[in-house]
Amino acid sequence: MTQPVDTRVPATDAPAAIRPRILVVDDEPSMRDMLRIVLRRDGYDVDVASNGKEALDLLNRVAFDLLLSDIRMADVSGVDVLRAAKDANRDIVAFMMTAYASTSTAVEAMRLGAVDYFTKPFNMDELRLKVAQHLESHRLKQENVRLKRELRSKYQFSNIIGRSDAMLAVFTLVETIAKTNSTVLITGESGTGKDMVARAVHYNSLRRDYPFVALNCGAVPETLLESELFGHMRGAFTGAETNKKGLIEIAERGTVFLDEIGEMNAAMQVKLLRILQDRRFRRLGGTDEVQADIRIIAATNQDLPKLVAEGRFREDLFYRINVIPIQLPPLRDRREDIPLLAEHFLEKFASQMGKNVHSISNDAQERLAVYAWPGNVRELENVMERAVAIEQTPVVLPETLAPHVGPGAGQEGPSATTEFEAAAPDLRSLPDLGEGFDLEAKGDEMYRHYISLALERTGGVQTKAAELLGMSFRSFRYYAKKFNIR
Numbered sequence: 001m002t003q004p005v006d007t008r009v010p011a012t013d014a015p016a017a018i019r020p021r022i023l024v025v026d027d028e029p030s031m032r033d034m035l036r037i038v039l040r041r042d043g044y045d046v047d048v049a050s051n052g053k054e055a056l057d058l059l060n061r062v063a064f065d066l067l068l069s070d071i072r073m074a075d076v077s078g079v080d081v082l083r084a085a086k087d088a089n090r091d092i093v094a095f096m097m098t099a100y101a102s103t104s105t106a107v108e109a110m111r112l113g114a115v116d117y118f119t120k121p122f123n124m125d126e127l128r129l130k131v132a133q134h135l136e137s138h139r140l141k142q143e144n145v146r147l148k149r150e151l152r153s154k155y156q157f158s159n160i161i162g163r164s165d166a167m168l169a170v171f172t173l174v175e176t177i178a179k180t181n182s183t184v185l186i187t188g189e190s191g192t193g194k195d196m197v198a199r200a201v202h203y204n205s206l207r208r209d210y211p212f213v214a215l216n217c218g219a220v221p222e223t224l225l226e227s228e229l230f231g232h233m234r235g236a237f238t239g240a241e242t243n244k245k246g247l248i249e250i251a252e253r254g255t256v257f258l259d260e261i262g263e264m265n266a267a268m269q270v271k272l273l274r275i276l277q278d279r280r281f282r283r284l285g286g287t288d289e290v291q292a293d294i295r296i297i298a299a300t301n302q303d304l305p306k307l308v309a310e311g312r313f314r315e316d317l318f319y320r321i322n323v324i325p326i327q328l329p330p331l332r333d334r335r336e337d338i339p340l341l342a343e344h345f346l347e348k349f350a351s352q353m354g355k356n357v358h359s360i361s362n363d364a365q366e367r368l369a370v371y372a373w374p375g376n377v378r379e380l381e382n383v384m385e386r387a388v389a390i391e392q393t394p395v396v397l398p399e400t401l402a403p404h405v406g407p408g409a410g411q412e413g414p415s416a417t418t419e420f421e422a423a424a425p426d427l428r429s430l431p432d433l434g435e436g437f438d439l440e441a442k443g444d445e446m447y448r449h450y451i452s453l454a455l456e457r458t459g460g461v462q463t464k465a466a467e468l469l470g471m472s473f474r475s476f477r478y479y480a481k482k483f484n485i486r
Ligand SMILES: Nc1ncnc2c1ncn2[C@@H]1O[C@H](COP(=O)(O)OP(=O)(O)OP(=O)(O)O)[C@@H](O)[C@H]1O
Pocket: 159, 160, 161, 162, 188, 189, 190, 191, 192, 193, 194, 195, 196, 197, 301, 341, 377, 378, 381
């Protein structure tokens, strides 16, 4: 929310903003005094140190935003002061000053993270300007980090990212029901985050200090499923050489997550029903019944009511597990989440791979936005991992995305015409005519844009692209060449 600025209020009446704090280190008194006076007049808080040792003392006690240090001093060198300053605050803006333009120390200082150095005598105005510029970009960077963090905590619940209404509703629901003991049924296509939601329920519940045990009912052979869940006694079947605890016992006081519950066979369904009804079970080959204190969360990407109708899933079991249903919509039905998720995965993989890839180009964003994502969030995660791995520039470009993502394959939604319409410049947002307006440049920009777009849509087939643009192949070639489009 931006408030209109009331220009009648003098700036000094505004609540005092925190002023940047600068440390000046120089053993030459006249230089020290001059810098203090000039920088204070520019509105900074300035501390001065007359030697390296004093500087180190101050750095230990005070948090500085900017360091301005002479390199050659009698006791501790400016390079050591710089090192200490960076140890105290990795983000400190540091400038070095030297009367002896020795490139090797300057290079050393830059290597340690100084942003620039001034050779004495220097122009004071130039110094003031550089100080102001670097402090401002530092402030903007910090502001950005703060905003991103704020946004992130708002659109994140237990590491699950989402800003769509559907996902925000899921966050609220999970938070509300986590503390209960009710059985939860999570449904959604593959890769929509069912696993994550199951964990979120457990880790937000009173059972969080006890185990979360997951069993993929589809991956365990039917013959083993029962002993996996309930455990067995020695000799219960061939190969059962010792007593073994089942997952239900291992999860005591915690949560059992039954993934792909739709894959469970009829016999197991009966046993599970028993557990859900009275929380009692028997180990395979065992005689005693055991009481279990567990919460059950089930998940499936199948349509359970349909399985019930077809007689493949017990109706009574369905009602027993469907106490609290949580439905995760496919990613294509919550496209608002795509940019947030893409950025989240970008950051995750860039930091994992130690690569400086920090943003996604508009064209690439556009492709991510229109693709159908049959593999949902998991597919987006994989696409971003691949993109970060092969990207050679700091920005993810459309050509770095997997070739199937975007125009053409797997795409639904906007038709060719609406997509072209969406790409057209908004005439209302054009700058006022007259002042610096350049119709030819605007026109060129549009040609370039549409030709690239058409080529993207046709996978680079020029004749088709020309057709799409209602142009002769000849003029298409002319313009493509003129604007240097491949
Ligand atoms: N909202 C989300 N925020 C962040 N990461 C997510 C989100 N949804 C899914 N993921 C990530 O996508 C991948 C797939 O998620 P998950 O395993 O939870 O899906 P699933 O619905 O259980 O899929 P399947 O049916 O195939 O088992 C995981 O790596 C998960 O971390």
